[in-house]
Amino acid sequence: MSARDTVSPITHEERQQRLSALQNSLPAFKLDAVMITPGASMRYFFGLTWRETERLVCAVVSAQRVVFVCPKFEDTALLAALSTPYDYAWWEEHEDPRHVVSTVLSDGHCQNVGIDPSCSYGQAFALSNATSATLCSAGPILQSLRAQKSATELALMQAAKSLTLDVHVAIFDWIKPGMRMSEVKAEIDRLHRVGGADNGSFFCAVQFGEGTSHPHGVPGDPVLQKGELILIDTGCTIDGYHSDITRTYALDKQGHRVEALWDLEKEAQAAAFDAAQIGRPCGDVDAAARAVLETHGLGPDYQLPGLPHRTGHGIGLEIHEGPYLVRGDDTPLDTGMCFSNEPMIVVPGQYGIRLEDHFYMTDAGAKWFTEPQKSLYQPL
Structure with a gap:
């Protein structure tokens, strides 16, 4: 099916x-x-x-x-x-x-x-x-x-996001050192097609090691080396409605600093989710994530090491659509609005960590489309 x-x-x-x-x-x-x-x-x-x-x-x-x-x-x-x-x-x-x-x-x-x-x-x-x-x-x-999605739209987006999460699961079990980025992208596209996406992957970024420090990657076709961080950001569409999920994980034991920053990334993502309450300005969600990072000496604002971009974007028939979770967007959060939650941490020249899941607004607050990553070594 x-x-x-x-x-x-x-x-x-x-x-x-x-x-x-x-x-x-x-x-x-x-x-x-x-x-x-x-x-x-x-x-x-x-x-x-x-x-x-x-x-x-x-x-x-x-x-x-x-x-x-x-x-x-x-x-x-x-x-x-x-x-x-x-x-x-x-x-x-x-x-x-x-x-x-x-x-x-x-x-x-x-x-x-x-x-x-x-x-x-x-x-x-x-x-x-x-x-x-x-x-x-x-x-x-x-x-x-x-901006405010209907029940049918939410169901289509849930189907797309669930499919992409399944693809992430399959890739985690499959990927190994020695594989080229192009091989991984091709397999992700194939799995999206098999799963019923409109036309395979709508986009796909696969990054290894130092390449993870570039938010959307750099040109080339690197080979995954043993011990390198893996960042995969991909999505598809179902009847035009988008998924967009990022996972950052490691197949081998990482140093303390990487583990600590991964945990901090997860904390920032959770703070953004908790700040998403009906009636609050979209910009407050971005502020909540940044406050966590700044408390631990990152930033401030867009300074690196830290968060180089907004915390999230609206999503639907466009992969990026308004409103946005960014300072200055005062749009009040309302039922049916859907957003990415991805407060990335970048350490220039070394690595980047991005966890991206999406939520939608209900009368009771935000609700995840997909369950966030569990740990650096157990991502799915």
Whole structure:
């Protein structure tokens, strides 16, 4: 049985509820319309997995209607992909699609328009020259809707994360000195595919020894040497929803300093988890992790040895999405929000230790998707 056999996909009814919520939220954000372009939000509202190209495709969503702007020669593909009929404004290859969008906005009396953050600058700049409407980022309204996951979304994310944790377990039992990084990555990808991931590993970072001190690795194909630390950060998607789990472990006995810092990393991760309470600002979670590290002489702030990046990120249809567990993000934690928890410790030129699991918010506080690592030598 694959991971996707245990969960249901997002239904047409849920997507329609999302679209209605977007339309109902427009006045609160002082917007007349939002322009959705290919990317995560296009998938979220319409189920379309198209990618942005030089040919503009977008959905103009106002309180009264939804208008898709699309090349005419793609009409059959778009109509087949959408389960609900909308209004359409087709454009031919010799036409400027930004002028078509401008006409749609003008006809709908849309003056204040939010642009999907996934829209490229080139498209947004061209649109700004083609319309008299006032353009701004649709990021705040889209984040307000996408940040709180439904029960179906949580189930899909749980399936993805459980699969990736199973992959970590299998790799821990399999990996041994003498293996190249590329071998390990290939096996992780294979296991994700066998388990039912959308398309194998969405990403994979495998680091050994000193390489673990670089948060996302460095180029090359090193060979695992006996006694080296192992850091593996990988994930997949199920129906577009992401996993992203990191484990740092050793196959052989490590020195006292490595063991002590590994325990400190686990303590910082636990402090961040405990700080995640409904209503508290996201930034407080980052502060809680850093306070633990600074108490033990690391940091402060982003200074090394210490934590070089934020404590966590939102996750869903994008592997990194808002809100973020970082100083300055004052978004109040709310039910259904999902985050990574990964307050990495880096000792430059020597090693790095990152434990990454994800949690989601409930009325009672944070709840783990996956059980955190037990110890340096018993990671899973």
